[in-house]
Amino acid sequence: MEALTLSLVKAVPALGAAPLWAVSLLLMVASGVVVLVFALTFEGVGSLVLRKVAGDIQARIGPNRVGPNGILQFLADGVKLVLKEDIVPAKADALLFKLAPYLVFVGSFAAFVVVPFGVGLSAADLNIGIYYVMAVTSLVVIGVLLAGWASNNKWALLGGMRAAAQIVSYEIPVGMALIPAVLIAGSLSLQDIVRSQGGLFGLFGWNLFHNPFTFFSFFLYFTAAQAETNQTPFDLPEAESELVSGYNVEYSGIRFGLFFLAEFGDMFIVAALATACFLGGWNVPFIRAEALPGIWGSLLSLGVFLGKAFAMVLVMMWVRWTLPRLRVDQLMRMSWKYLVPLTFVNLLGVSLWLLVFDGKGIPELIASLAG
Amino acid sequence: MGLREYMNDILEAVVTTAKGMRITARYGVDPKEEVTLQYPEERWEVPERFRGFLHNDVKKCTACTMCVKVCPVDCISLESVRGADKKMVLASYDINIGRCMYCGLCVEVCPPKSLTHTGGYEKASTDRGELILHFIEEDAAEVKARVARQVAEAAAKAAEAAKAAEAAKAAEAPEAADPSSEAGKAAGGDPKPAKEEPKE
Ligand code: SF4
Ligand code: SF4
Numbered sequence: 001m002e003a004l005t006l007s008l009v010k011a012v013p014a015l016g017a018a019p020l021w022a023v024s025l026l027l028m029v030a031s032g033v034v035v036l037v038f039a040l041t042f043e044g045v046g047s048l049v050l051r052k053v054a055g056d057i058q059a060r061i062g063p064n065r066v067g068p069n070g071i072l073q074f075l076a077d078g079v080k081l082v083l084k085e086d087i088v089p090a091k092a093d094a095l096l097f098k099l100a101p102y103l104v105f106v107g108s109f110a111a112f113v114v115v116p117f118g119v120g121l122s123a124a125d126l127n128i129g130i131y132y133v134m135a136v137t138s139l140v141v142i143g144v145l146l147a148g149w150a151s152n153n154k155w156a157l158l159g160g161m162r163a164a165a166q167i168v169s170y171e172i173p174v175g176m177a178l179i180p181a182v183l184i185a186g187s188l189s190l191q192d193i194v195r196s197q198g199g200l201f202g203l204f205g206w207n208l209f210h211n212p213f214t215f216f217s218f219f220l221y222f223t224a225a226q227a228e229t230n231q232t233p234f235d236l237p238e239a240e241s242e243l244v245s246g247y248n249v250e251y252s253g254i255r256f257g258l259f260f261l262a263e264f265g266d267m268f269i270v271a272a273l274a275t276a277c278f279l280g281g282w283n284v285p286f287i288r289a290e291a292l293p294g295i296w297g298s299l300l301s302l303g304v305f306l307g308k309a310f311a312m313v314l315v316m317m318w319v320r321w322t323l324p325r326l327r328v329d330q331l332m333r334m335s336w337k338y339l340v341p342l343t344f345v346n347l348l349g350v351s352l353w354l355l356v357f358d359g360k361g362i363p364e365l366i367a368s369l370a371g
Numbered sequence: 372m373g374l375r376e377y378m379n380d381i382l383e384a385v386v387t388t389a390k391g392m393r394i395t396a397r398y399g400v401d402p403k404e405e406v407t408l409q410y411p412e413e414r415w416e417v418p419e420r421f422r423g424f425l426h427n428d429v430k431k432c433t434a435c436t437m438c439v440k441v442c443p444v445d446c447i448s449l450e451s452v453r454g455a456d457k458k459m460v461l462a463s464y465d466i467n468i469g470r471c472m473y474c475g476l477c478v479e480v481c482p483p484k485s486l487t488h489t490g491g492y493e494k495a496s497t498d499r500g501e502l503i504l505h506f507i508e509e510d511a512a513e514v515k516a517r518v519a520r521q522v523a524e525a526a527a528k529a530a531e532a533a534k535a536a537e538a539a540k541a542a543e544a545p546e547a548a549d550p551s552s553e554a555g556k557a558a559g560g561d562p563k564p565a566k567e568e569p570k571e
Contacts, residue, residue, distance in 0.1 A: 053399060055405075055407075056398060056399045057395045057398045057399045058398070059398060059403065059404065059405060059406050060406060060407045061405050061407040061409075318392060318395060318396065318399065319388075319392065321395055321399075322388070322391040322392050322394075322395040323388065323391060338380075338381065342381075
């Protein structure tokens, strides 16, 4: 951030007169706005794509009324949500009820801040990046539980409790499955983790192919993360058929919209973390994006990162329309009996591998054998 | 549960997921035919015996009230008066389709088959009153008044005819029966109502 501020001051001499902290603040606000705009756009377009994909998979058409081929549907939805009556149930705890959707949205949005969109392109390159994401996304639990409790409705309460149980349970395997990437990079910063996967091995420099354990880690992470963000087949908190949509039954209008947006935001975060930690982030095989002159490196890496992340989002949607929803006991069993032990074993495996082979991955080992 | 079973479970989960994803991917990439009906433009062709909204062909209806009696949810109501020709005349015939459950019993029992199901099924409304179908446009009181007038007129006519016939009879009493009836017809117009009227 400081370097960026200094370079900005150098580029625009008029800013030199202002104190450094003011320029910094300006930059922070600006990057926050950029990220927010990105998040909202993604969430809108994501909802449209989701429905189109669902349509194709289920031999339906999907939205096709607003705009050519329905592409403006998400704007129409947004307008509808904003204009709809905002109802607070008479006996609900009004303050908490109103607060809950913001907590959920902030929890999901705040994670965007550290996403490594490209070489040096993230709103903040925190040195505790992954830890920060894990911490900040836990706000969602509080929001969801609050929404369920404050609605003063037994379905909402049950839905909220379920959601909390699910999110808390799956947070463990998610964290455990991400640690291999941290071990390999030796840093919690997402930029560092991405950088550690570059190099001359191209595709095989990615953590996904670092060693067999990281390979499995990726799939474990992906499964657990889908569950943590309430994606189908783990969308029990939603459960429209059993709990009449659970913790958000009582919400209407834009408050409901915030839950909805947060869900899509989470989807992107999961995909982005998978990309950054296992799929090489913004690394392009055989090209060193950092070394490209000027803005080209940033642009290329941005495109590559978004491409990878969107591909992961598509896979999530694909899974979503394939698998039936799990029952609540199956969901818990899956977390505690399968994912948690497996991620621990994997973590152990990765640690041993790093110890035995001196931090080298399979491609490096092969290269050193050959050379 | 042994380790073997545990591992088998995991394997099964992975294999079945992959299988399912292969199927959905095939559809996702090549979404053959769409099953969606673009509703307002395209419509489902209703089968011949579809039980849609009810329609009463009021010209055929005899106001027998069979339909009213048979309806399990009491959604048909009718008012009727006896007309001049002794037949019942409908003063109003309403069906509350908001209550109707389309069981079809009323259609079954209707003797002249005037009550039928149509293919219609769209009647969204923000006002429940709009869900009551009125098959007689005129106001019930007006119909009743009109029918009463007709009945009165007919009665008056009949009375006149009867008087005329009486007079004719009295005048031509000594004569034979055959010409008397002919004279009566000529004097009183249509003798039929005159003959039947007193029975009422
Ligand atoms: S269809 Fe059944 S419910 Fe409807 S009016 Fe006829 S008898 Fe009544
Ligand atoms: S059963 Fe048929 S004829 Fe009789 S009142 Fe009803 S609709 Fe009219």
